[in-house]
Amino acid sequence: MKAKVLVHVFGNDEPGLVESIAELVKANQGNWLESRLSHLGGRFVGLVLCEFEKAQLNDAITAFNEFKLAGLELKAEACDIEPLTANAQVTLVGNDKPGIIHEISQCLKSLNANVEKLESAVEAAPMSGGSLFKASLEVHLPEAVELSDLQQALEGIANDLMVDIEVN
Template identity: 35%
Template structure:
């Protein structure tokens, strides 16, 4: 079995995911895991596909000849060794550099970001914009409390509110 990691970018349109899944299915591929979004009129996604070794080249060729910008990488999926998964929700006044400052703290604590989803929304009643995000990070149990404390220390400086879940 071959594992393919597909990154997909293109103009958003109705049926795009259905067309992609049809190509994968027609070549005996199994759509395992994916994250996809429509942003600014574009479609972007990442898909993990398992396919029989003897069908991987045909699937790769079919995907690359599609009208989407698709990058195919072969490889075995690996996970970062960890014993904890920490969910971090944050909301604060939008400004340049907010993601960099928060991710610097996460990285310096030895954690790895598994998922990050963010948005900028209009602030109710206050005017301006709010930056909202949810991150899931992987880290050792011993590092979880330290990371939480470091982010709480940063909260006042950034004017960000953090909520943590395990």
């Protein structure tokens, strides 16, 4: 029988961090299933989902939680909840301004939609010299909510935010 472990990663970015985490997984006879790791805000941050035999579970969690490397913190916990499957994609592009994600997330909450994945960035806008905000979301809609409901709700706030929103 297998069990999943979710590892939270936070620390100073330097070469070899991924290898150090992978070595911990291997040393505890685990399998690296999925990860989201990134250099963000001057730090190395992310999540790693691993799988271990139940007999190794406690030893693996302890190894991650006791891991010591200058400037890197790992926190591991058993993870037995199966993820939802995103059934809508939302992309957004517009001039950057405070509150865009807040407005979008409020809109999604009003539909009881769950954000499965969110990636965003601010880039230099071509030709205008301003800042361009871009976001991509994977969203799980409840059964009672149609894709057209999501499209209509987001279009209702797009003009106020001065962004282009596409829903698939």
